[in-house]
Amino acid sequence: MPVHSTVSGKVRIPVQExxxxxxxxxxxxxxxxxxxxxxxxxDELRSVNAQIEYVLREALRKAGRLPKPREDDS
Numbered sequence: 392m393p394v395h396s397t398v399s400g401k402v403r404i405p406v407q408e409x410x411x412x413x414x415x416x417x418x419x420x421x422x423x424x425x426x427x428x429x430x431x432x433x434d435e436l437r438s439v440n441a442q443i444e445y446v447l448r449e450a451l452r453k454a455g456r457l458p459k460p461r462e463d464d465s
Contacts, residue, residue, distance in 0.1 A: 418443070 432442035451457040
């Protein structure tokens with residue numbers, strides 16, 4: 392998989408390859424929750440999808456359910 396370095400030195404994976412590693416899943420939420428997530432995502436300059444993923448990842452991390460990154464990955 393080709394990777395690209397950025398000016399900050401972080402590695403950027405091309406969108407098509409990154410998307411292939413993600414699972415698509417339809418999500419139904421109440422209108423009030425959708426609007427709150429949409430506003431929050433706008434405040435943080437993220438898409439709604441990226442905001443939902445961020446919230447889920449943080450909840451998993453706090454609950455100790457997300458594997459810790461390997462030392463050689465950072």
